[in-house]
Amino acid sequence: MPKTEAANGVQKKFLVFFISLVLVLLLFSFMLVHPAHGQAVHEIAETAASDSARLGAFWSSALAVGLSSLAAGFAVAYVGAAAVGAISEKPEIVGRALIFVGLAEGIAIYGLIIALIILSRI
Numbered sequence: 001m002p003k004t005e006a007a008n009g010v011q012k013k014f015l016v017f018f019i020s021l022v023l024v025l026l027l028f029s030f031m032l033v034h035p036a037h038g039q040a041v042h043e044i045a046e047t048a049a050s051d052s053a054r055l056g057a058f059w060s061s062a063l064a065v066g067l068s069s070l071a072a073g074f075a076v077a078y079v080g081a082a083a084v085g086a087i088s089e090k091p092e093i094v095g096r097a098l099i100f101v102g103l104a105e106g107i108a109i110y111g112l113i114i115a116l117i118i119l120s121r122i
Contacts, residue, residue: 025062053122054122057118057119057121057122058119060115060118061114061115061116061118061119062115064111064112064114064115064118065108065111065112065115066111067111068107068108068110068111068112068114069108069111071107071108072104072105072106072107072108072111073108075104075105075107076101076104076105079100079101079103079104080101080104083097083098083100083101084097
């Protein structure tokens with residue numbers, strides 16, 4: 001099925017928005033970790049390791065939740081569309097179709113659990 005130009009435009013806008021969001025988040029994370037100008041060098045060295053570890057934990061938990069939610073959204077979109085098509089042809093499979101949609105939604109919950117595990121270790 002060929003994609004329309006409107007669909008390509010929406011995909012390009014989403015990609016530009018997503019890339020700009022990632023860049024803004026990177027900028028803010030570096031601003032949070034940047035030490036104050038008046039600190040001594042040894043104080044900076046002591047806090048640098050713990051700050052970078054915390055930053056890594058925050059980034060990894062954010063990526064776990066964000067990417068799993070994005071994947072769950074795509075999965076629910078495709079599975080939900082297929083389920084509606086199958087239900088329209090054979091209404092007695094509603095229960096089985098809902099199970100597959102629920103499994104697709106579970107991807108986001110798994111990402112949230114992983115993020116909570118990561119954040120509990122800092």
